[in-house]
Amino acid sequence: MPTIRDDEIPNATGIPSGARRTDLVPPPTLAVTEELLHALPKTDLHCHLDGSMRLKTILELAEQQKVKLLADTEDGLAKAIHMGEVCKSLEEYLVAFDVTLSVLQTADALYRAAYELAVDAAAENVRWLEVRYSPALHLQKGLKMTTVIDSVLEGLRVAKRETGIKCGVIVCGIRHINPQTSMRLAELAVAYKNRGVIGFDLAGAEASFPAKDHKDAFQLILKNNVNCTAHAGEAYGPESISQAIHNLGSHRIGHGTRLREDGDLLNYVNDHRIPLEVCPTSNVQTGAVSSLAAHPLKFYFDYGLRVTINTDNRLITDTTVTKELWIAHKELGLSLDDLTTIIVSGFKSAFLPFREKQDVLHAVNEEISKTLAAFDKKRHVSVMQPG
Template identity: 65%
Template sequence: MPHTIPLEVIEKLPKTDLHVHLDGSLRLSTILALADKQRVELPARDEDGLRKHMNLGQNCGSLVEYLKAFDVTLRVLQTADALTRTAYELAEDAARENVRYMEVRYSPMLHTRRGLKLTAVVEAVLEGLRAAHDKYGIESAVILCGIRNVSPESSLEMAELAVAYKNRGVVGFDLAGAEYDHPAKHHRAAFQLVRDNNINVTIHAGEAYGPESIHQAIHVCGAHRIGHGCRLREDGDLLHYVNDHRIALECCPSSNVQTGAIRDLASHPIKLYKNLGLRVTVNTDNRLVTDTTVSKELWLCSKELGFTMADLKAVILSGFKSAFLPFHVKQQYLRRVSEELKAFPDHAHDAPPAPVSSAVTAQQPAAQGAQTIQIVAKA
């Protein structure tokens, strides 16, 4: 197996994170601070206690068990200030490892327990992401989620919200939540609405259920990307359809081990998918719950699956190709990022280049990408 590429080298690479949940990516210190401010009861009053209770980074055995950690995070994400702060901190953490473009997903309906309006939830998150862009230069967009195990009517309401915020920071619609026994086809009205409005679609599928879930996501709901897709390898015909139509896979390796979707990292299908030519991207899923970063996920691909620097560069470029961005904006990103990646040698024993300054990144965003953010800021 090739030599593992050092984490500190991978941290310098420009990257995307296309599959990251806001409510699964808080800082432990922030959960405690928000709970104290809001007088919210938590199962523990210190970081170590919370880490153990939430099984952070540990194998949960199933997606349902994995999702229990969100019972804690959602307790403190019921005010506009909390949503703005956590969105800002997520973008800040991503910028520190040179993530250039990020799509943050969440379901506004889960943040209304204290009476917050759905529109206020969306505005609060966008405010935090704009503030991080202004300081760090990281461009972020939002994907709103319906929830499989909640009513189709609620998903339709989230779809209406996505339509209202199209071109104002929201770039896509997703279906998340418990996959087994909650088929995507039950939510087809929501997907019909967003597709009628030319909104991008990504759907969690093939994680806790088989290829049929991916088939539904694509052929019934019109998904342009698939979240996870671990079990796509069980249906060769569908796999080649996904490949032929360049339907990107949002792979989250560590999370897939944690939920029991795959046995261990060494058996993750991402290497097979990449070798077959599928458009694979590497993402965090949940920075807190999975205890990871984009850099760590790429490092694990190198360590456990033998990805070379050339492999990592290809995956990184797939991330920019698969972003829910206008075509010409993606072209600008790809030209600039391709040039940057040339500075990193394909051989692990060669000396890595000097780190890219975040200040330079902030001062030199893609022209049209910057314009997109400014439009959001004025909305």
């Protein structure tokens, strides 16, 4: 008997809600290209504000704020923050955030960073963007946490008015900062529920900083019916993922790269349809995997897990969602059919209300179908033209 994937199960309308609908199966001769992947509607569910700035913006903000950086040119700064380079560890990768955070301590800077991130995402047809950051890291010059949140939300609102992109904010607790701070951040997330904040996260270095220490903050989040996710299984083993699920009640898992080391837990994640926020290039850069070829993304997908593809840090990793999808095709052999399924999984896994998600899924399925048809027609026209 064939396996029934959750994206094949009919929704309330009797129509499958995922990418396995017959009308979404790409024409077998339609090639995967970066142009096609760019044109498709997408999500970015795992994207850090402080890791996704523009180099030019960092330099301009540093000049305005009289902040001394490691370099004063875009090329020099890119090298200084290991942009796109493989790092020795997650901790070395995180050093780059010291640079970006040094200029993200004013309301204007936070507004600009959020606005530009959303505009850049919209330019590659990201329709739903979840921006995560920790307000506790932006208080060095006396800002209040509420000012930090308000500045980012305003930047995202303006970007939405100009481009149409929809965005939500995920507030991050930090593993290596005391659990009391996570509680304050959880209280902030609860206060801003339905005002732009859509979820809570636990980020930061995994080793020596167990997720279970932050359980109280997540209990507050869950009691107030707020969505939550957690970085887990990136730089530490499956025990980190287990804690995120069973101690924190996480609805999604950030990265989950080492989930494959525990078959029983992997099946639990699969059975309960817990989405993985996969960031392939970042996982190589941080040393979570030795190479793209060694990444478990394709195994997870083939096994039936709900996987999504994301950027993590657009600047530091030097990537976009389009680039990550292209890499998944070129390096891991995922087909266009696979990629459209993963794209739809992104929308299905979004921290959106159910009814709104239904509407979004119908619109996205239709847009994907039309985009595939348009590219197939374009291909036929090209083939028929004389050389």
